[in-house]
Amino acid sequence: MNSSKPPLALSGERFTAVYRLAVEAAEVEARARAIGLEQTVEFPEALIPSDAIREQIVGEIAAITPCTRTDGGSGFEVSIRYPVEAAGSELTQLLNVLFGNVALQPGVRLQRIELPPALLEQFRGPRFGIAGLRRALVPDPLHPTGTPPEAAKASSTPPRRPLLCTALKPMGLSPSELAELAYRLTLGGIDLIKDDHGLADQPFCRFDERVARCAEAVHRANQETGGHSLYLPNVTAPAPAVMARAQRAKADGAGGLLFCPGLAGLDLMRVLADDDALALPILSHPALFGGLAINPGTGIAHGLLFATLLRLAGADATIFPHSGGRFTFTASECQEIADAAQASLGTLQPIWPVPAGGMRLERVPELVDSYGSDSIFLIGGDLHAGPDLVERCQAFRALVERSADGSVIDGHQ
Amino acid sequence: MNSSKPPLALSGERFTAVYRLAVEAAEVEARARAIGLEQTVEFPEALIPSDAIREQIVGEIAAITPCTRTDGGSGFEVSIRYPVEAAGSELTQLLNVLFGNVALQPGVRLQRIELPPALLEQFRGPRFGIAGLRRALVPDPLHPTGTPPEAAKASSTPPRRPLLCTALKPMGLSPSELAELAYRLTLGGIDLIKDDHGLADQPFCRFDERVARCAEAVHRANQETGGHSLYLPNVTAPAPAVMARAQRAKADGAGGLLFCPGLAGLDLMRVLADDDALALPILSHPALFGGLAINPGTGIAHGLLFATLLRLAGADATIFPHSGGRFTFTASECQEIADAAQASLGTLQPIWPVPAGGMRLERVPELVDSYGSDSIFLIGGDLHAGPDLVERCQAFRALVERSADGSVIDGHQ
Numbered sequence: 001m002n003s004s005k006p007p008l009a010l011s012g013e014r015f016t017a018v019y020r021l022a023v024e025a026a027e028v029e030a031r032a033r034a035i036g037l038e039q040t041v042e043f044p045e046a047l048i049p050s051d052a053i054r055e056q057i058v059g060e061i062a063a064i065t066p067c068t069r070t071d072g073g074s075g076f077e078v079s080i081r082y083p084v085e086a087a088g089s090e091l092t093q094l095l096n097v098l099f100g101n102v103a104l105q106p107g108v109r110l111q112r113i114e115l116p117p118a119l120l121e122q123f124r125g126p127r128f129g130i131a132g133l134r135r136a137l138v139p140d141p142l143h144p145t146g147t148p149p150e151a152a153k154a155s156s157t158p159p160r161r162p163l164l165c166t167a168l169k170p171m172g173l174s175p176s177e178l179a180e181l182a183y184r185l186t187l188g189g190i191d192l193i194k195d196d197h198g199l200a201d202q203p204f205c206r207f208d209e210r211v212a213r214c215a216e217a218v219h220r221a222n223q224e225t226g227g228h229s230l231y232l233p234n235v236t237a238p239a240p241a242v243m244a245r246a247q248r249a250k251a252d253g254a255g256g257l258l259f260c261p262g263l264a265g266l267d268l269m270r271v272l273a274d275d276d277a278l279a280l281p282i283l284s285h286p287a288l289f290g291g292l293a294i295n296p297g298t299g300i301a302h303g304l305l306f307a308t309l310l311r312l313a314g315a316d317a318t319i320f321p322h323s324g325g326r327f328t329f330t331a332s333e334c335q336e337i338a339d340a341a342q343a344s345l346g347t348l349q350p351i352w353p354v355p356a357g358g359m360r361l362e363r364v365p366e367l368v369d370s371y372g373s374d375s376i377f378l379i380g381g382d383l384h385a386g387p388d389l390v391e392r393c394q395a396f397r398a399l400v401e402r403s404a405d406g407s408v409i410d411g412h413q
Numbered sequence: 414m415n416s417s418k419p420p421l422a423l424s425g426e427r428f429t430a431v432y433r434l435a436v437e438a439a440e441v442e443a444r445a446r447a448i449g450l451e452q453t454v455e456f457p458e459a460l461i462p463s464d465a466i467r468e469q470i471v472g473e474i475a476a477i478t479p480c481t482r483t484d485g486g487s488g489f490e491v492s493i494r495y496p497v498e499a500a501g502s503e504l505t506q507l508l509n510v511l512f513g514n515v516a517l518q519p520g521v522r523l524q525r526i527e528l529p530p531a532l533l534e535q536f537r538g539p540r541f542g543i544a545g546l547r548r549a550l551v552p553d554p555l556h557p558t559g560t561p562p563e564a565a566k567a568s569s570t571p572p573r574r575p576l577l578c579t580a581l582k583p584m585g586l587s588p589s590e591l592a593e594l595a596y597r598l599t600l601g602g603i604d605l606i607k608d609d610h611g612l613a614d615q616p617f618c619r620f621d622e623r624v625a626r627c628a629e630a631v632h633r634a635n636q637e638t639g640g641h642s643l644y645l646p647n648v649t650a651p652a653p654a655v656m657a658r659a660q661r662a663k664a665d666g667a668g669g670l671l672f673c674p675g676l677a678g679l680d681l682m683r684v685l686a687d688d689d690a691l692a693l694p695i696l697s698h699p700a701l702f703g704g705l706a707i708n709p710g711t712g713i714a715h716g717l718l719f720a721t722l723l724r725l726a727g728a729d730a731t732i733f734p735h736s737g738g739r740f741t742f743t744a745s746e747c748q749e750i751a752d753a754a755q756a757s758l759g760t761l762q763p764i765w766p767v768p769a770g771g772m773r774l775e776r777v778p779e780l781v782d783s784y785g786s787d788s789i790f791l792i793g794g795d796l797h798a799g800p801d802l803v804e805r806c807q808a809f810r811a812l813v814e815r816s817a818d819g820s821v822i823d824g825h826q
Contacts, residue, residue, distance in 0.1 A: 008585055008617055038739070041583030042609055044794040053585035085616050086584065090651050092676045093613040096700055100610065100676065103704030104740050104770075170454030171499065172421055172466035196455055197513065200506040203498050204421055238503050239652065239680045263505045263513065265678025267652045287513030292701075294519055295708040326451070327517050357517075381457045 008052040014060075014081035016114040017098050020067060022075045022107035022297055032061045032078040035108070038101050040086055056083060059097075070109060071296035077111065089122045091267050091312060099300060103292075110300045113308065120346030124274050128281040128316040129349025130342070130374050134158035136255060136281055137191055139228040161404040162368060164189065164397055165283075165354060165378040168214065169196035175205055179213035181389070186221030186229040188383075188393020192376065193218060194258045195234035197285045207233070207245055215253040230255025232283055235272070236264045246272055246280070256281040256316075262289025266313045273314020283354065284315035294328075302333040303340030311341070311348050317376055321357030322367070331370070338371055352376045361396055368403040421465040427473075427494035429527040430511050433480060435488045435520035435710055445474045445491040448521070451514050453499055469496060472510075483522060484709035490524065502535050504680050504725060512713060516705075523713045526721065533759030537687050541694040541729040542762025543755070543787050547571035549668060549694055550604055552641040574817040575781060577602065577810055578696075578767060578791040581627065582609035588618055592626035594802070599634030599642040601796075601806020605789065606631060607671045608647035610698045620646070620658055628666040643668025645696055648685070649677045659685055659693070669694040672728075675702025679726045686727020696767065697728035707741075715746040716753030724754070724761050730789055734770030735780070744783070751784055765789045774809055781816040 017039075023031050036059030037045055048054045063079040087094040099110045128136060138158050166185055168178045178199075185193050193214075201207040211233045218231040235245040235257050242264060246257055257280050261269045266289075273282055286306060292299040293306065300309070306320045320337050321327030334355060342350035353371055356378035367377050379396060386392040430452075436444050449472030450458055461467045476492040500507040512523045541549060551571050579598055581591045591612075598606050606627075614620040624646045631644040648658040648670050655677060659670055670693050674682045679702075686695055699719060705712040706719065713722075719733045733750050734740030747768060755763035766784055769791035780790050792809060799805035 008587075010617065034739075040611065041585065042580075042611060042793065043583040044798070047794055047797045048583060049586070053583055057583070057585035086611070088613045088615040090613055092649055092651055092673075093611075093615075096611060096613070096649070096673065096676050099704075100673070100700030103675075103701045104699060104707060104734060106707055106741055167455075170456035170461060170466055170470070172454065172470035173462070174421075198453065198455060198499070198506075198509060200501040200503055200509070202501040202506075204423065236505055236509070238505055239678060239684050260505075260509065260513070262516075263509050265652060265681060268678060271652050286517060287509055288516045288705075291512075291516030291712055292704055294517060295711055298708055299704055321517055326447075328519055380455065381460055384460045385457070 008050070008056055010056045010083050010085045011118070013084045013116055013118050015084055015087070015116055015119050016062060016079050016081050018077055018079050018111045018113070019102070020069050020075055020077055020109045020111045022069055022073055028064055028076045028078065029061070032064060032080065035078070035102055036060060036080050039080075039097050040082060042101065057086065069297060070301070084116065084119050087119060091123070091270055094119070095266070103299070106298055109296070109298055110304060112301060112304055115346070117346055120348065123270070123312045123348065124314065125311050125345070125348030126314055126316045126351050127273055127279060129351055132349070133281050133316055133352065134160070136230065137163070137228050139222070159191070160373055162371065162373055162400055163191040163352070163376040164400060165192040165194060165376045166190050166383055167194050167196040167378070167380045168199065169380065171196060171198045172204065175210040175213045178205070178210055179217040182214040182231060183217035183221045184389045185383075185393055186218045186227070187225060188390040189225070189227065189397040190229060190393050192230050192232060192256065192283070194232040194283060197234055197236065197258060197260055197287055199234050200237065208248065211249050211254060212252045215249070219253055230281070232256035232258045234258040236260040236285075239265065239268060242268050243271065243275070246278055250278055250280060254280065256283060258283050258285055260285045260287040260289070261310070261313060262287055262291070266309065269315060270313045281316040282314060283317045283319065284310050285319050290320070301336065302329070303336035306337040307340035307351065307353070308345065311345055311351055315351060317352035317354050319354040319356050319378060322355030322359060324363070325356070325358030327357045335370070338375070342374065350374070354378050356380070361392070361399060364396070364399040365403040368400065373404055421463070421469055423469045423496050423498045424531070426497045426529055426531050428497055428500070428529055428532050429475060429492050429494050431490055431492045431524045431526070432515070433482050433488055433490055433522045433524045435482055435486055441477055441489045441491065442474070445477060445493065448491070448515055449473060449493050452493075452510050453495060455514065470499065482710060483714065497529065497532050500532060504536070504683055507532070508679070508722070516712070519711055522709070522711055523717060525714060525717055528759070530759055533761065536683070536725045536761065537727065538724050538758070538761030539727055539729045539764050540686055540692060542764055545762070546694050546729055546765065549643065550576070550641050552635070572604070573786055575784065575786055575813055576604040576765070576789040577813060578605040578607060578789045579603050579796055580607050580609040580791070580793045581612065582793060584609060584611045585617065588623040588626045591618070591623055592630040595627040595644060596630040596634045597802045598796075598806055599631045599640070600638060601803040602638070602640065602810040603642060603806050605643050605645060605669065605696070607645040607696060610647055610649065610671060610673055610700055612647050613650065621661065624662050624667060625665050628662070632666055643694070645669035645671045647671040649673040649698075652678065652681060655681050656684065656688070659691055663691055663693060667693065669696060671696050671698055673698045673700040673702070674723070674726060675700050675704070679722065682728060683726040694729040695727060696730045696732060697723050698732050703733070714749065715742070716749035719750040720753035720764065720766070721758065724758055724764055728764060730765035730767050732767040732769050732791060735768030735772060737776070738769070738771030740770045747783070751788070755787065763787070767791050769793070774805070774812060777809070777812040778816040781813065786817055
């Protein structure tokens, strides 16, 4: 066996992870050093077999500053710089270096990351983002839908208002019943009609039949209105089925995909996003995944978990529970997500924040104030609270248009 | 469009999730009902469009009992029964119904689950388990390794003692250096030699070269000792690469696989485990995944997260940080994992608890006491703390043999 030892010669380029630690001043440096070891060599410092590994591989402490922790206590923010080569051009391994083992330790929260171009360039990121999804909402002039000429002309400009989204539910309805709902939601002017994330491939509602029927129903309603609502089926599935379902959805005319990275794997979302033949907008749902954010002293900060990491993995829009609904995110946590969704991140596109989780029509003006035009409002159950679903959707749409900047009049109307 | 509505006619068979809630007695029933709705219809109860959905789909409350919560406060244990059809024969959707949305809510922890045969039968589970992995440690008589006849005869009986495991590290070593380590660890009598979970496919240590060299080194040392140590490379990777790396590892002579379901997806582990052509034992590593257990009032209980769910996904062994190491699991949390690893779960095989995370040789007697013979002790850095690696491995082995039941003498010696 060849035992020659080529010298370790890394680029010296580093990426940074900023952790918030619940420690006393006397312990913070030792704790920071322990993290730099844990996330790389996972080896006792004194036993590291070479200076090259100690100098080039081990995460180095770049800064230690006192802070108020997310859970209100005092602590320290510690910046640790890891060699870009440790992440090996893989999202899975980047996650591992950032937070793999320390995720199991109390008193440490991954607050934010800073990735140099050498690392960011490895990720294509969102294919559509803000601008691309707006364009996807304009009918393709080469494939007219039978729209009356006037309506077709009116709809050639992408809407600049916040977008409207809802979910097909409840679980238990048949594909035909969901398609009938999809039809009426489209008539009502909802832009994005997604499967509820609980619709998978159940015996009472098979994926194939549901997607074919719902895509057809949305298409048919689009032809009547001259609009271009999109249907986004849920392709969260066992790993071998994900791409096949997405391709089937595309073939059936779906306009996007819903995916739960916490259930099916973050990297599988990246695979969907990177597929040039698929080329569909991806709406990310936080099932399970979001559990990593909710304990303020541990886990991953809201903005990083619900936006930055999802952008690396190619999501075009990120669903999260808005404050005051059925969940308990605070207004500032939601703002952190919205900020991270659209903050500069190399050449990666900004994405859509999608506040959700028990929103009601009367909260639309507040949502507009909080999130502005580049956001998607997801209202589910409350659309069903009136006597007529189509009318209630139209009221939702009118509220969004009135609440948004008066000068922004949607071309669809 | 066909709008006929076939009646919803589910089997009536249910699976049970038991949650611990941090609520007052006056609120517990409403909270329990809210979970049953959230995890199925995700729809306001009053708006559910049919009695069939209300009766057959919505999670029903089976029991509410006062309890001491894991975080020490008082609360309630609530059992909710979901229709088996809601999980749709998919691990991803089973996880979703059990904990998808409520993972984002504070004050609720998924404590345990009860799955009926109709659901358990959908999962093959561990291919090797306790007995199968023991058998894999005996050299195949049809493929002799050049072992001296006496040694070969002695090694024809599987060891009945706890197994020894270590990791190839630190990150930064070249494939040749890691192979040299693997050779000496095998000479020292370590049964399972795994990649450190931080070894992926980095430019300074490519997967292909590492696996070829390390597999060869372990094989060569086995030939010298007459033993049958296994090499388990890390196949945690971007989704499209996982199976290809596993197949490459198999072709190169790897004896098992290391996989991090939290980084690469739980269902991908199931795919590896279910592959009849691959047929390699799988050692599960808790990177990131384990973060869902560490906050006692939320997330998923240790036994369920680190054992039951991994068994459903086909892991043969589960690594977790033993109490008193670099992590903070308590002895009783570790016991909970060990119990769940070997508890009855339909026809699914029991699996190996693998206490780890900063274990040292002097703790072997305690590990034997805590976990018994059907366990794997993973010691990393501490094996490198002596003047001679091979001798220290032999000392580890001797300690395990002496500490285990005196009547259990390993045939390898």
